[in-house]
Every structure is written in structure tokens, then in C-alpha cells.
Amino acid sequence: MDDPMNLQPSTSDDSNTSFPEQEPYAPPLKKKTSEMGHMEAELRLTLEEIARLQNALAESNMKNNALQTFLESLPTRIEGAPIFTPVFPKFKQSLLTIK
16 A cells, blocks of 8 residues: 555556356345236237227228229219209209208
């Protein structure tokens, strides 16, 4: 001990000093188990919601396809339109007077 302020013993070569490796901190097993249970429950709920959303999406796609098929099956032109065209303004006028 050459320096009175240095309280550590002097060594000739500090680089060769090896310290035992410390294991990382691990919470108690009971806490790990409860956390795992909580995480599993949350994962289960998330998977159930994903399944519900996938079913809702599939149902919406089926409705969309049914509507698309219905729209494609409609005639492109109403066959009786020329006959009713002059009558529509009269009905429209009658409806306006009823209000």
C-alpha cells in the first residue's frame, strides 16, 4: 500500500483476476407461475377474439358475394321504363302536394 488514500491491496496484475459469473436475477418461482398464467389467459382471450373477427369477416364476405351476385343478376334496363316515364312527374307532383 504505497498510497495512503488507496485502501485496496495492490496487485501486480489485475487483468488475470477472474470473478465467478453471476446468474441473472430471477423472480421467485411463484411469481413466475402467476405471470405465466396471466400471460396465457391474455393470449387465449386474444386468440378467441381473432377467431371471432375472422368469423365476422367471413360472414361479411359471404353477404358481399351474395349482394354482388344479386346485382349482377338484375336486368341492366327496366323493360317498362318508357311506359312509366310520362307518369312519374305526375306522381312526383302529387306527392309534393300531400306534404
